[in-house]
Amino acid sequence: MTPKIHIILCSHNRSKKTIACITSLVRQKSPNFQCTITLFDDGSVDGTVQAVQSQFPQVNVINGDGNYFWCRSMCLAYGAIKNNLSEADFLLCVNDDIVLYPGALEGLVEEHQKMSALISAPAVHVGYCEDSAGAITYGGLRRTGQIKYELLLEFGAVADSMNFNCVLLPKPILNEVGFLDPAFEHSMGDIEYGVRISRQGVKIVTSQKVVGLCEENDLTLNLKKMNFFGRCQALVSKKYFPVRSWCYFVQSTCNQFWPIYFLYPYLRFTFFLRSK
Template identity: 35%
Template sequence: MNCDRIAALLTCYNRKLLTLACLKALFNQELKREVTIDVYLVDDGSTDGTAEAVTQSYPQVKILKGDGSLFWNGGTRLAFGEAIKHDYDYYLWLNNDTLLQPSALSNLLETSQRLRNQGEPRAIVAGSTCDPHTKALTYGGVMRRSRWRPLKFDLLEPGEAAKRCDTINGNCVLLPREVVQVVGNLEPAFTHYAGDWDYGLRAQRQGCTVWVAPGYVGTCSQNYQPGSEADSSVAIGEGLKKISQPKGLPVKEQVLHPFWEWRIFAQRHGGLFWPIYWLIPYRRLLGISLLGGRRQHRMNQ
């Protein structure tokens, strides 16, 4: 019997309990065929004892050290690069706050095999996650909203069969060797956001396809919830400072990505009118800042 070798790639920072729960679910997968899983975990400067706790509970996990500056894209890229040296059959991106259902990995592997049988050996397969309380869709495959909004993406509801999509959220993604041989690693120009979207879009340009697996593979809460205090008002100086940081600035239903990283993404994937699509999201910052200033002016009168 053939044995599939999978490298699971995770990155973490000060989320010890979540990371342990994620690993427990990963190692408790119910698999229908022979599979080995090697885990590459980047501990990006955690101070809560995450690395020590993982080593104690799961000594087989390969832990790589970061200095706190890697974030999701940088950390996953480091783990990915190390795993690529060993030429696995599959690579699994997995957020450390994602709790997989026992059948999740079987679902992804079977979807990949079905697509291979249909003539799609270079198929990226994303797994959809839902909120653990509301059961609302949180991450998975995404579609471009329209040809006139090429950088605006909407989540694609999973169905009973695999669905073609434009690109992916990186929370739970299965990449076969054939994709990685063509596309390689994540783009180093991105720190936290956009690297997963960029990877899926680059993969399609290089002859790969992108899919979302049937059903849900697990739970993962949305990192940003609309209605936070960042939605109300922000000074222009504070806003500019935040969008220069890796996690950007949450505004309404979206996050304003770091200015120059978003420029790279827009130029690469926005087509002829990329400068317009690059700057459109930041109009919110100006509008909210002006609104906040007017409110403050009225209060001071």
């Protein structure tokens, strides 16, 4: 039986990257699976929606108003197609700044099928991404502290959590443990999801090879360019550590000393980050 895969991604004002991403998804065609693509565009004003609809009329586009950011956009995309997942075997979540290499999706599906035959536990597969210099940028994560995670640079290994740049989720896992939590606005939702499903016995398995090109987006570099007051304002914005999301994250993933971990990034990035 040919597996059916529903792909979801979100976008906001980076039309060229979004088009490159969808192009790479469409080129993943294989007789070994069937794909459907849904894009949630969060209020782009750079022609993203028009370009996608013109070049890829088969892509289902959902429009936001620009206030949802990454995690909530992905949650809305998932909510829009959730009732149709009865006909799908997998959900593939990707970031719109990734360009999948030829055969990447087929490889992930094959890896999952082989792994499922070897282990009794449910599993998701996270694909490794690399930058243009060949350095790994996103993928499986190793937890090294209560709020510290680093890339697990090991192919075919079991990770503690993951980035959501390219993740293959089997439908039974979605039915059992759900999806990303909309309590998170932009970031942190993918790491929390990895921790949550791991606690419920789901294995997060890293890909056997790099699946796509995705440059690293290091927001710390932006903070270094700001003055003290700019950093204070940025730290509580949606892209960094919004208070409610960050509080929920540490409460959900840390031990009883979570209030200390809650304060840590605000103190570190405000007072101990050297400006350039």
